[in-house]
Amino acid sequence: MDKIDISHQQIEAIKELCNIGVGKGASVLNTMLSCHINLSVPNVRIISSKDFKDDLRLFAKDSSISSVSLGFEGKISGSAQLLFPTETASSLVAVLVDENDDLDMDALRAGTFCEVGNIVLNGVMGSISNMLDLTFNYSVPEYIETDPENFINKPSANQQDSHVLLARTRFTIDELDIDGDIALFMQIGAIHTLIETIEKKFGF
């Protein structure tokens, strides 16, 4: 498997792209919702799908994983996903729609979570697309809920040379402070193309 060679500056550039994207997402959410939401990306890593498996198991704890998946194709292809442990996703929706937190992740909540994920991922993909002059064809976002093992075994997450650009995203809403993951699943070639594009665009 090829090794990803990426500099600190390049990682910082990706982090900045993600921060601009989630910032846009937060701005849209704040115009729609009565509560104030703040989003930030404290760290970004590029890891192999194998390391991602271990990371996801820890992240999910004993819960299943709820994700919103947005596929994209173009010069760089892959899938962007917003991931939360299901219980956390349900709590997030409960705060956003001012509901009782005891409820399950039912179809209505899943739909709402899908919209929240759609807003955040559109912000991130829009930021990458605009800043790096890239165009993509997108699939319609879908909601997926499964246990971490099944999630990891999905083809998009389990291709041998696939890598994950993992941006841990902090959601701060009123008194709720939770972490979600924005994961961009890409083949190693796509990661290299992304890094090359950043090099050309920003000169490092």
Added chain:
Amino acid sequence: MNMPEINAEIDCNYCANTEKFTHCPYGYRVLNYVTVGICIFDKNYHVSFWNRCLANWSHVEPSDIVGKNIMEYFPTLNSPGFKERVDYVFKGGPPVIFSSQLHRNTIPCTLSDGSYMVQKTVISSVPSPETGEFFALMAIENATELSRKVSEYRTLRNQAMEEVKLRKKVEDDLRESNKMLLEHQEITMHQERIKVLLEMAGATAHELNQPLMTLLGTIELLNMTQNVSEETVKYLKNIEKSAKRIADIVSKIQQIKQYQTKRYLNDVSIIDFHGSTL
């Protein structure tokens, strides 16, 4: 597989293109056969297509809305939350979702019972093959039934949760009442024991005191008698000693204040006179 033939001679009344269906550059007309509300509009929000399903739901005919600004027709769409997100679709951005829980509906449609249809809407960008510009394709699903079912499920679930909570509270209360009852029973039994014990002790002391006084008096008289052998004196001393011991026990019985027992033979408990007087 053979595709069904579509009558090419029928005018397409559902889009801005006045040509026959066979000349429709986007093949929109096939969207009249889906059970999803479809509307296509350009970057100026001018409607270019309004399908049959959406016409039936909204009671707005394509001839009334095609070519017009959708936001003027449905002013609720003219909100920052809507426009800010949809504008990016005209630049080829990702699809935009409007969930039923956060928005209830995108195009207000009245149902037969007078209520509004709950909708889930996805707006995707569709590139024009001619100009390369992007159109917005708005697909609206009727989520009323799903929403109703979920609401029913939530009501039932909440009722079940309330019942479980109530049952748990009743069980806790019952457990507490039972504990208090047992404690009360224990106190009552203890008080009853003391009462019986005190009555018994009083009666015993009273009844023993009479013959005991006689016995002690007689011993006193015998002690004053002359010409008594040494052996008899010795017996008298023993009798006097035992009589005083009985007097001491009677005195203790009179002083009993509480119920205290001590182990006796064969797992039998007897009243501890000494402990009961403390």
